Amino acid sequence: MLPELNAWFFASLAIVAGFFLLELVSTFLNLRHLQPEPPEGFDDVYDPVEYGRSQSYTRESTRFEIVQSTLFLLVFLGFWFAGGFGWMDHAIRSLSLGPVASGILALSILFLASHLLSLPFSVYDTFVLEAKFGFNRTSPQTFISDLLKGLLLFALLGLPMLAAILWFFETGGRWAWLQAWITVASLSVLLSWLAPRLILPLFLRFSPLEAGPLREAIEDMARRCRFPLRELFVVDGSRRSSKANAFFTGFGRNKKIALYDTLIENHETDELVAVLAHEIGHFKRRHILQQMTLGVLQMGILFFLLALVLRNPGLSRAFGVAEPSVYFSLVFFSILCKPVNHLLGMAASILSRRHEFEADAYAAESTGNPESLTRALKKLSRNNLSNLTPHPLFVFLNYSHPPLTDRVEALQSSSPGPA
DSSP states (O other), X not given: OOOOOSHHHHXXXXXXXXXXXXXXXXXXXXXXXXXSSOOTTOXXXXXXXXXXHHHHHHHHHHHHHHHXXXXXXXXXXXXXHTTXXXXXXXXXXXXXXXXXXXXXXXXXXXXXXXXXXHHHHHHHIXXXXXXXXXXXXXXXXXXXXXXXXXXXXXXXXXXXXXXXXXXXXXXXXXXXXXXXXXXXXXXXXXXXHHIIIIIHHHHOOEEEOOSSHHHHHHHHHHHHTTOOEEEEEEEOGGGTBSOOOEEEEXXXXXXXXXXXXXXXXXXXXXXXXXXXXXXXXXXXXXXXXXHHHHHHHHHHHHHHHHHHXXXXXXXXXXXXXXXXXXXXXXXXXXXXXXXXXXXXXXXXXXXXXXXXXXXXXXXXXXXXXXXXHHHHHHHHHHHTTOOSSOOHHHHHHHOSSOOHHHHHHHHHTOOOOOO
């Protein structure tokens, strides 16, 4: 069945095309906003050659993303306009599997098709683009292993969650959205607790940080901040990339700090302590709880809106599906909800950017040395070839962290205070 040219069709097409054009415009503005010279105050970490590499990396990675997103759009529109959803629905219904099993099959096919389409881009990004700029350290064996582990996690965790959502909306009546929301939110919180214990070790190797000046400095800082640190690890991020990171996990009084080995290689002890003070600032200022709460509320809004369009005949016909179903309603709603989801996402990003400033201020205060975090952020930016001059619209639409120049300016205006 070909798509019916009704109001749902034109609304969906306008949303798909509109958001693609919005991202395209902001991306081109971002490229045009690149500056030939580094911002004032960054000469201490950027020489002309390194800054030129960051410009080239931004240009090439952005162009690559444009090609990828354009191809994905064309494939999606071709599948939609050719009646692919209707053909797929007819083939699945002919198997008489039942609504939940049919939904699992349909969503799994779409998930795997998307992965297959993105696989050549992932290979190029990892082994060509990232390698060209000296970032990639992933072997083909590690790449394939990560891919298979991701598919296994989808089968073990994603499919049961999808099955629960389908079952709730098939049997739950008017309160199905509430049941699905509570269940998925509870599972999400549980997974965030289990991830550092069961999921992250599948991809990263955690080794205790050896005794020495760095460990003593971190433990001393944690005591002064009254941060209940239980474990301190080094992560073998260098097996995949030269890019660096640090994070902490855990609930209650069981906190774990993890430092990428690439971070330790490129930073002084006071800089590492400042980076971890920033991460502790997120905990002390309750940012993680706030963001988790916002995410749960956002999830509830989306489930409620999903219930309003579930099994809508006009929406199904707009995508070429003759008989409405819960599983394809989920797919079509993911397109229709883009404006709402984008607005909620922008609100979350605004909050996240504010949280980054607050965590920076906490690190400056707790260490009594804003310059340490400033140097660390500048080095991270240089080593990751970050764009120092992003366009404001691109930042507003895409950045969860403030631009580095804004963070450095805020740190330089702060004054040391008591821990």
